[in-house]
Amino acid sequence: MNQVLAEALVATDALALQSDRAPAVKLAVKALLVVRGALSPKLFVKGDFNPYPPITKYIRASNSETLAGLVDDVLRNISPEFTTLQALGEAAAALYVGGEVEAQAIAILKEETIPAVILMKSLYQAARGLDEADQTGTEVKS
Amino acid sequence: MKFNFGPIARTAASEIHDTFNLAALPLHETLDALMAATSRDEFVAWLWHDLFKPAFYWQRNAQKDKFDWNHVPGYRGSAFESAELSFAGSTAIPVGLVGMHHAPRPQLTILERDIFSDQVEQMNLGAAAVYVQLAFVAEPALPTALVRAVIADSFIRAVTKSVAQALSKTLASKSPGFSRVRFVFETQEGLMFSAPPTDAEIWDQVGQRYNVCVTGDELVMRHLTPVNGGNAFNTEVVIDLTGDAPSPEQLLQNTLGLAELLITYQDGRTVIMAVPQPSIYALDIASLREETLRLTKDKLNALDVLISDAGVGLLSAVFDAQVCLREVPGRISVPPHATPSSPHRSIDAVITYPAIRLAEASAQGRRCRVCGSTFVSDLPPKSDWPGSDFTDVEHLGIQGDICPLCRIYAVNSHKSRTPQEKASGVARDRKAMRGSFALILPSSHFHVLDKDCHLIERPALDVGGRFDLPKKPLQRVTVTQQECALFTQISRRIIAQLWRRIEPTAPLPLPYIGGVLLTHREGDLVKQVLPTLRELFTQVTLRAYPFEADVIPNIELAMEVTLKSDKQHHTKHTLLKSRPLILPVHPGSSLLVLADNKMQVEISYNWFEAYDRVARLVGQISSAQRSEWMRRIAEGTDPATAFYESAQTRLKHGDDGRALNMTTTFWSAGFGADPAQTWSAYEKEREQMREIFSRYPMLTEMFQAFTKKKEDENGSSDTTGGAEADEPGVGRSAGRHRRAGAAK
Numbered sequence: 001m002n003q004v005l006a007e008a009l010v011a012t013d014a015l016a017l018q019s020d021r022a023p024a025v026k027l028a029v030k031a032l033l034v035v036r037g038a039l040s041p042k043l044f045v046k047g048d049f050n051p052y053p054p055i056t057k058y059i060r061a062s063n064s065e066t067l068a069g070l071v072d073d074v075l076r077n078i079s080p081e082f083t084t085l086q087a088l089g090e091a092a093a094a095l096y097v098g099g100e101v102e103a104q105a106i107a108i109l110k111e112e113t114i115p116a117v118i119l120m121k122s123l124y125q126a127a128r129g130l131d132e133a134d135q136t137g138t139e140v141k142s
Numbered sequence: 143m144k145f146n147f148g149p150i151a152r153t154a155a156s157e158i159h160d161t162f163n164l165a166a167l168p169l170h171e172t173l174d175a176l177m178a179a180t181s182r183d184e185f186v187a188w189l190w191h192d193l194f195k196p197a198f199y200w201q202r203n204a205q206k207d208k209f210d211w212n213h214v215p216g217y218r219g220s221a222f223e224s225a226e227l228s229f230a231g232s233t234a235i236p237v238g239l240v241g242m243h244h245a246p247r248p249q250l251t252i253l254e255r256d257i258f259s260d261q262v263e264q265m266n267l268g269a270a271a272v273y274v275q276l277a278f279v280a281e282p283a284l285p286t287a288l289v290r291a292v293i294a295d296s297f298i299r300a301v302t303k304s305v306a307q308a309l310s311k312t313l314a315s316k317s318p319g320f321s322r323v324r325f326v327f328e329t330q331e332g333l334m335f336s337a338p339p340t341d342a343e344i345w346d347q348v349g350q351r352y353n354v355c356v357t358g359d360e361l362v363m364r365h366l367t368p369v370n371g372g373n374a375f376n377t378e379v380v381i382d383l384t385g386d387a388p389s390p391e392q393l394l395q396n397t398l399g400l401a402e403l404l405i406t407y408q409d410g411r412t413v414i415m416a417v418p419q420p421s422i423y424a425l426d427i428a429s430l431r432e433e434t435l436r437l438t439k440d441k442l443n444a445l446d447v448l449i450s451d452a453g454v455g456l457l458s459a460v461f462d463a464q465v466c467l468r469e470v471p472g473r474i475s476v477p478p479h480a481t482p483s484s485p486h487r488s489i490d491a492v493i494t495y496p497a498i499r500l501a502e503a504s505a506q507g508r509r510c511r512v513c514g515s516t517f518v519s520d521l522p523p524k525s526d527w528p529g530s531d532f533t534d535v536e537h538l539g540i541q542g543d544i545c546p547l548c549r550i551y552a553v554n555s556h557k558s559r560t561p562q563e564k565a566s567g568v569a570r571d572r573k574a575m576r577g578s579f580a581l582i583l584p585s586s587h588f589h590v591l592d593k594d595c596h597l598i599e600r601p602a603l604d605v606g607g608r609f610d611l612p613k614k615p616l617q618r619v620t621v622t623q624q625e626c627a628l629f630t631q632i633s634r635r636i637i638a639q640l641w642r643r644i645e646p647t648a649p650l651p652l653p654y655i656g657g658v659l660l661t662h663r664e665g666d667l668v669k670q671v672l673p674t675l676r677e678l679f680t681q682v683t684l685r686a687y688p689f690e691a692d693v694i695p696n697i698e699l700a701m702e703v704t705l706k707s708d709k710q711h712h713t714k715h716t717l718l719k720s721r722p723l724i725l726p727v728h729p730g731s732s733l734l735v736l737a738d739n740k741m742q743v744e745i746s747y748n749w750f751e752a753y754d755r756v757a758r759l760v761g762q763i764s765s766a767q768r769s770e771w772m773r774r775i776a777e778g779t780d781p782a783t784a785f786y787e788s789a790q791t792r793l794k795h796g797d798d799g800r801a802l803n804m805t806t807t808f809w810s811a812g813f814g815a816d817p818a819q820t821w822s823a824y825e826k827e828r829e830q831m832r833e834i835f836s837r838y839p840m841l842t843e844m845f846q847a848f849t850k851k852k853e854d855e856n857g858s859s860d861t862t863g864g865a866e867a868d869e870p871g872v873g874r875s876a877g878r879h880r881r882a883g884a885a886k
Contacts, residue, residue, distance in 0.1 A: 011817075015817060015818045015821075016818045017818050017821055017822060018818075018822040019821065019822060019825050021825075025821060050799040050802075052799075052802055053798035053799045053801075053802050056786075056798070056802065057798065111780075111783075112780050112782075112783060113783065114780075114782045114783040114785075114786045114802075114805055115780060115782045115783065115809075115821070115824055117802075118782065118805065118806055118809050119817055119820070119821055121806070122815075122817050122820070123817055126817070
């Protein structure tokens with residue numbers, strides 16, 4: 001899990017985005033990866049848990065005005081008992097960047113939740129080596 | 143769109159010998175025959191009098207300091223001298239009619255200079271040519287456009303049929319007879335000539351491959367042009383002299399109907415037609431008027447237009463007060479032949495004749511409050527309010543008179559069923575002159591720039607250098623009446639092509655004027671006009687060997703269509719809120735379409751580009767989601783989120799996981815697989831959608847109109863509540879299948 005998250009975070013940093021909003025997009029994706037990486041493994045025990053719809057739902061439902069608060073809101077709703085991974089450290093710290101970039105990242109997460117979640121999902125699943133043809137969207141347990 | 147009616151027929155204008163125009167040889171020869179012939183033999187002779195022009199054998203005449211176009215069969219000293227004898231025999235005409243048509247003592251009764259001052263310039267009608275004119279003494283307002291178009295179509299039909307009958311009789315006077323003329327233009331690469339070529343070489347390789355013969359019911363003329371590699375322009379043009387209106391397919395395959403050949407000029411206020419000389423065709427204005435009235439009445443009845451008001455016949459009043467048929471005055475008698483000093487027949491004066499009549503009528507003091515026309519009529523004044531359904535006070539004021547043409551518009555309320563109609567069981571709303579409407583007519587107007595005419599090549603037999611443009615430039619300095627006919631032909635064929643996209647099998651609704659007329663009864667077809675308008679924003683190219691030109695023909699168009707669901711649409715007076723438009727057929731054009739009772743939408747090439755961009759994304763979305771997806775996009779939502787939310791709605795918010803998976807599939811299909819590239823593609827698409835929907839806020843409604851074959855309220859939505867069973871669309875339930883991608 002730690003390795004997957006670390007690789008996904010590195011891939012996010014390495015994204016060659018042709019966008020004026022590139023720093024904010026990357027920050028938004030990292031915030032989503034923090035959520036995804038911190039989800040308790042217990043949620044996946046049954047094998048039919050798809051984490052992305054609830055992530056989408058609770059991001060859109062949150063009223064938080066900070067990135068860290070947003071991540072916290074989502075995790076409390078989906079996985080109050082979250083896991084701790086070494087790779088989460090720097091990524092979680094980056095959420096406190098503040099300023100224009102953080103504001104823009106929050107705006108992306110609130111207004112373009114679906115594109116941001118799909119981008120994060122593709123990066124996470126690429127790191128995990130999941131078969132992209134999986135129709136259920138539910139991740140297989142590793 | 144590309145057109146090719148054969149090679150050009152002239153490179154001179156009067157005494158100016160460095161010009162060209164784009165009128166094709168078949169057009170020139172046929173117009174000569176129709177306007178100048180005084181007998182069967184002359185008619186046939188005119189049809190092939192310039193037979194060898196497509197050889198483009200040009201010599202320099204140093205003595206006269208000009209170029210000679212060697213093209214006349216039988217002309218002494220020409221490479222084609224031996225041809226006339228043979229072809230005169232096969233067509234049964236006297237030798238000398240063709241060969242002598244340029245000679246000092248031609249044997250033809252009327253010469254080109256008598257009927258075609260227009261070979262010279264656009265200012266004057268032919269001095270000895272016979273013209274008949276239909277003039278509407280009325281302003282060309284949209285409320286009267288339907289009736290005017292029907293009258294014009296009826297007039298053209300009446301003239302065409304009577305001319306066809308006279309021609310048939312003339313051509314049947316001697317064998318062989320025919321009712322069609324086929325011009326065949328072939329090309330040959332690789333022919334070799336000496337420098338300069340000898341007459342024997344030209345005859346052996348080119349001249350003897352020409353032919354004139356009657357096969358079955360057709361007079362066939364074969365032409366051959368020597369060309370260089372890649373410049374072949376093979377084509378065939380068929381002239382139909384029967385007086386029948388060609389089908390759209392025939393029009394698009396270069397069949398020219400008699401009606402379009404006879405029309406010299408047309409616009410919303412007048413139609414000017416040339417007819418044969420009196421010895422072939424006895425022009426009878428009274429008979430034409432009677433036939434035009436009869437045909438108009440039949441057509442208006444078929445269109446369900448009410449043409450009486452409280453028992454008073456309105457159509458007769460229209461013909462008495464506002465429709466004028468006349469022979470255009472000023473024709474000279476031949477002999478003597480016309481000369482530059484012969485009295486001029488200004489075409490301007492003829493075109494503006496309706497305005498002159500309107501000015502004369504102003505002295506009588508009656509003025510129409512609907513169209514603004516002055517008029518003189520025996521019809522009792524009608525200053526009362528036209529009816530309880532007539533609500534557009536801002537367009538009409540509250541008092542004043544109404545002219546006969548507009549009286550027809552005023553009485554055609556959706557509640558105007560007469561007691562007789564009701565008694566015979568016809569109770570449905572009347573929809574001919576309210577609500578959706580489309581009128582598309584050919585236009586004589588056109589635009590060509592010299593710089594857009596390109597010489598394809600210098601013809602192989604141009605030994606004198608007529609087309610050596612670097613040394614001796616040619617200018618397209620004139621607009622001739624033959625070119626007017628040419629561009630009206632192109633305009634007709636553009637409309638024929640539009641109509642085939644709208645309706646795959648039916649003939650044109652107004653076949654003689656070459657137009658489309660659709661009323662609210664055919665509301666579904668009116669909607670199908672919208673996507674076909676794309677055809678009007680394209681470049682039109684005319685190949686007229688040795689030139690190829692980017693040209694801008696025009697069409698006349700008036701259109702109103704409801705895009706939003708409006709079951710009362712046929713009760714609205716939308717014809718008061720729009721006007722006919724002369725639209726150049728060109729990528730830079732745009733037009734306003736009245737999209738409902740309140741709003742106009744500008745449609746252009748850019749609009750269709752925007753439509754295509756949206757269509758590409760919409761193509762990936764199921765029909766059940768499209769409408770909501772577009773509504774959300776129009777509100778500013780990004781394409782992926784709009785997809786997710788419309789999928790949620792479709793799934794009734796029961797399966798967010800499935801909605802997200804569907805969105806992921808949509809994302810991959812639309813933006814690719816590489817994460818960085820997908821995001822860039824997504825952002826680009828989002829910005830374009832935002833820009834498109836902010837520039838074209840009615841796109842959603844237009845898209846639905848484009849893709850739905852039929853609308854629920856189509857032609858129905860009867861306010862009587864008793865719609866008849868034969869009405870399309872009545873009683874249909876919502877949710878029928880849409881036709882996807884109809885406008886692509």
